[in-house]
Amino acid sequence: MASSPISDREDTIERCRAHVLSLLNKQHGGLHKTSYPSASLNFLGKLNSNPPSTAAQSRPNHNSPPRTSTYSSSKPNSAQRQIKLDIIISGAGLGGLSTAIALRRHGHRVSIYEKAPALNEVGAGIQVPPNSSRLLLKWGVGSYLDGKTAEPKAIRMRRWKNGDVLSTTTLKGEFREKFGAPYFVVHRAGLQGALYECARDLGVEVLLGKGVARYEEGGKLVFEDGDVRIADLVIAADGIHSSARKVVLGGVDQPPREAGFAAYRAVVDVELMAGDPEVAWLVDSPGQNLWIGDGRHAMTYPIASGKSFNMVLSHPSETDPSTWSQDQETIIRDMKEHFEHWDPCLVKVINMIRTTLKWPLLTGTPLTKWLSSDKKLLVIGDAAHAMVPYMSEGAAMAVEDGAALAEILSLIRSPSELQDALGVYERVRILRTGQMQEASLVNGKLWHFADGSEQRARDEAMKKAESASGGGNPNQWSDDETASWAYGYDAESEVKKAWMLWTSSPKI
Numbered sequence: 001m002a003s004s005p006i007s008d009r010e011d012t013i014e015r016c017r018a019h020v021l022s023l024l025n026k027q028h029g030g031l032h033k034t035s036y037p038s039a040s041l042n043f044l045g046k047l048n049s050n051p052p053s054t055a056a057q058s059r060p061n062h063n064s065p066p067r068t069s070t071y072s073s074s075k076p077n078s079a080q081r082q083i084k085l086d087i088i089i090s091g092a093g094l095g096g097l098s099t100a101i102a103l104r105r106h107g108h109r110v111s112i113y114e115k116a117p118a119l120n121e122v123g124a125g126i127q128v129p130p131n132s133s134r135l136l137l138k139w140g141v142g143s144y145l146d147g148k149t150a151e152p153k154a155i156r157m158r159r160w161k162n163g164d165v166l167s168t169t170t171l172k173g174e175f176r177e178k179f180g181a182p183y184f185v186v187h188r189a190g191l192q193g194a195l196y197e198c199a200r201d202l203g204v205e206v207l208l209g210k211g212v213a214r215y216e217e218g219g220k221l222v223f224e225d226g227d228v229r230i231a232d233l234v235i236a237a238d239g240i241h242s243s244a245r246k247v248v249l250g251g252v253d254q255p256p257r258e259a260g261f262a263a264y265r266a267v268v269d270v271e272l273m274a275g276d277p278e279v280a281w282l283v284d285s286p287g288q289n290l291w292i293g294d295g296r297h298a299m300t301y302p303i304a305s306g307k308s309f310n311m312v313l314s315h316p317s318e319t320d321p322s323t324w325s326q327d328q329e330t331i332i333r334d335m336k337e338h339f340e341h342w343d344p345c346l347v348k349v350i351n352m353i354r355t356t357l358k359w360p361l362l363t364g365t366p367l368t369k370w371l372s373s374d375k376k377l378l379v380i381g382d383a384a385h386a387m388v389p390y391m392s393e394g395a396a397m398a399v400e401d402g403a404a405l406a407e408i409l410s411l412i413r414s415p416s417e418l419q420d421a422l423g424v425y426e427r428v429r430i431l432r433t434g435q436m437q438e439a440s441l442v443n444g445k446l447w448h449f450a451d452g453s454e455q456r457a458r459d460e461a462m463k464k465a466e467s468a469s470g471g472g473n474p475n476q477w478s479d480d481e482t483a484s485w486a487y488g489y490d491a492e493s494e495v496k497k498a499w500m501l502w503t504s505s506p507k508i
């Protein structure tokens with residue numbers, strides 16, 4: 001079959017799926033190639049006879065960063081005749097709420113049904129990279145976030161043992177300039193609250209404490225209380241343990257797998273830190289610090305406008321989460337043991353943690369489909385593409401899911417085009433999110449080398465890339481190719497291009 005952009009995309013999805021599986025199964029080959037644009041792995045080529053990343057050879061040039069910034073909210077053009085659908089979303093997490101906003105802005109009638117009786121984002125901070133912040137700001141969510149966000153100056157990657165800086169990515173200023181939007185951090189509850197208020201103000205109906213019991217054919221939903229509703233389109237944003245995913249996949253679920261890691265999530269009292277000269281510098285100015293070492297890393301940053309200090313401590317964990325002790329004394333003791341011989345400054349902050357949550361880190365592999373056979377049920381967010389949080393892009397992917405869906409629906413002019421549009425959407429999003437699952441696992445490899453030849457080569461390559469200012473940086477935030485693919489991605493224009501291509505290509 002002759003190559004076309006559409007068949008190229010399917011080939012890349014296959015390559016991506018193979019890489020994700022290989023990384024998950026800890027096969028070494030998984031680290032030498034990526035299906036997404038990257039020069040981050042080039043340093044490995046110098047270590048052995050394996051060729052460096054081949055991604056650059058097949059790199060699609062689809063992500064040139066936008067040059068104009070769109071910080072202020074803007075309205076979609078309602079002069080065009082667009083179809084308006086009755087849409088039901090299950091789940092009021094970051095994915096469901098974002099998608100509701102995106103769709104409602106285009107005039108669809110949107111209701112969200114959430115099982116929990118109250119909004120309940122757990123954990124503390126969340127990073128919002130420019131590919132997501134650009135959309136949120138365009139939708140007007142910014143005004144609901146006033147005073148709740150912080151824009152870190154930089155991310156500093158540090159050596160586990162002594163905190164020496166291995167690599168710095170300047171975020172503030174530079175990311176706005178390059179990618180047209182800021183990289184910010186926020187408390188999860190703050191972001192969820194802002195999305196909820198914005199959605200409500202736009203006219204989205206949000207019903208809490210109303211769980212979906214069953215997804216049936218024809219856009220039919222049966223609720224736990226026995227109510228039944230039918231929609232033109234049902235969107236399941238029901239999270240990592242989604243029950244809709246199995247329905248979409250025709251009865252055989254493909255649940256996310258344990259990635260061999262867990263994370264301690266905690267918030268440290270900033271007052272306590274500010275009183276200790278050895279650690280006060282961490283809260284003096286908003287910045288992110290990431291210590292990397294053998295099988296572990298610690299990601300830290302201040303949130304809530306500098307009032308709290310957020311920590312995610314990733315560590316190996318092969319045991320079944322259902323057997324984990326919930327006893328704080330035990331969890332805190334284990335957490336301290338994992339980072340016992342690390343940089344004394346980091347250890348000092350860890351010792352200030354009073355309570356923590358031990359969280360399993362799961363990843364999905366790219367699903368074969370996101371749409372049910374009758375094209376009435378669609379999975380998005382973690383339900384469709386759970387990933388380890390090492391690119392800080394899980395929720396950002398869900399925001400993109402919503403933006404891309406609203407955009408493609410705005411391009412169709414008759415209900416007869418709906419199924420094709422959803423089909424195009426599905427393929428574009430499976431590729432994008434599958435590659436982000438892959439990039440997240442790649443970070444897990446890059447950050448977790450034990451001291452030795454790979455670690456030395458990585459550290460050297462990071463330093464060299466910074467002094468030479470160019471690509472090939474094993475710090476994926478700083479690698480030009482990966483960064484413009486990750487942060488310069490415009491979910492709306494990508495899906496629009498794919499739809500134009502589809503409508504203009506001959507149908508067999």
Ligand SMILES: Cc1cc2nc3c(=O)[nH]c(=O)nc-3n(C[C@H](O)[C@H](O)[C@H](O)COP(=O)(O)OP(=O)(O)OC[C@H]3O[C@@H](n4cnc5c(N)ncnc54)[C@H](O)[C@@H]3O)c2cc1C
Binds near residue numbers: 092
């Ligand atoms: C340690 C860690 C750090 C992370 N850091 C980042 C980061 O910095 N940046 C980033 O972008 N992402 C990050 N992520 C990922 C991000 O948290 C998730 O990708 C995102 O929250 C998923 O949102 P969601 O709406 O798809 O799912 P969820 O947040 O899980 O929401 C699903 C919702 O559906 C509801 N629900 C479930 N079943 C039903 C039902 N039957 N009926 C009705 N409602 C139902 C649930 O109650 C829930 O409210 C991180 C994840 C972890 C674990």
